[in-house]
Amino acid sequence: MDTNVGLRERKKERTRAELTDAAFRLFEERGFDETTVEDIVEQVEVSPRTFFRYFDSKEDVVIGFFDDLGLELRGMVEARPPDEPPFRALRAALGSLVDVYEERADRVIAAKRLALETPAIRARLLDKHARWENWVTEVLAERQGTDDDRGPRLIAAVGLAAYSTAVGSWCTKGGKQDLHSLVDEALAEVERGFDRPT
Amino acid sequence: MDTNVGLRERKKERTRAELTDAAFRLFEERGFDETTVEDIVEQVEVSPRTFFRYFDSKEDVVIGFFDDLGLELRGMVEARPPDEPPFRALRAALGSLVDVYEERADRVIAAKRLALETPAIRARLLDKHARWENWVTEVLAERQGTDDDRGPRLIAAVGLAAYSTAVGSWCTKGGKQDLHSLVDEALAEVERGFDRPT
DNA sequence: GCGACATTTGACAACCACTGCCATATCGCA
């Protein structure tokens, strides 16, 4: 049940990585809509049918990369001390998430560029974002043991919106700035509306 | 250049409305994915090709309804007194937008239900939302004559996020509550972080 | 009302994302 290291598994990993690389390269060269699945698979010498065994859809190649991050975020919020005010907990969790973004800055920025020019990608990326919001909402609601989710949802939505603007401006600047400070500034600004000690 | 009232135009309006009605009905009956464009057009006795002359995509039938609202919102923000703090201006504009939502509560709620169960719709709806964010950001940036749009964007993103949560909970409650107060409460909560007179 | 003109529609063909199905190839293990 651990990380399988059979020949089979490694081969699968490699194929997946090759497909992702080829796809990103072609998307960058000629655009997402102008790249067919056929184009991608012939670079890796794999059948189209196989492509769809690795990815649910063409967009999934771009989105998939972010897939588990939401769950990770969820975990990070859960791990915060229970007496911490909710917005602050979210802020701290997002702070940790930043590390992952910086590690894979190239892919994050490429995805963002694609999102700008391709509605289909943008839409999927936003959808993933919405899923994150739901997860965070759940965790926050549990933490404060309320049945009415409106408060937690507002915090999740607003916090993630602030996070996204920071990541967005980081991407447009080419990832040169310090994402930590950008995110933290944006969230600090918003936090003043919540978690007031009053 | 005004509202054309020729037979031609009226017929087009009617066809569009019939297609929309048929589509919403079928989507509700058997779901979005299970309804083909063919199914829709045969109810209105129109060719599939014609369907795509009225709508850019199948999803567009659901989204199209909201299309101009973003521009309307933009106009409403522009119309606010220039000395008003930005978040407050946005809050006021969203307050007016609420009227439109309440008028067409049935469609708004139907769209929301479809969004919940159909990823494709959800994604498109979110994309429209993102476009609104851009428009609002632009207007706010103009108002305060800044070149760095990070501040305006944060306000737009956060304000719209708050707005969406309110609309969301209104929809899940079946549109029974007063949307005005829901929206206003959510925005008031967030506003404390911005526009402070300090 | 009639005819030239513009616009809308329908039919057909094509492209492409995506899926189910079955035969074949490949890997892991006894």
Next chain:
DNA sequence: TGCGATATGGCAGTGGTTGTCAAATGTCGC
């Protein structure tokens, strides 16, 4: 080495979407 599990390829089919062209239909001046 050979058996069972799994990965792949090929193929046919569905459905969304678009271009093209010809037929139909509204518009407008006369």
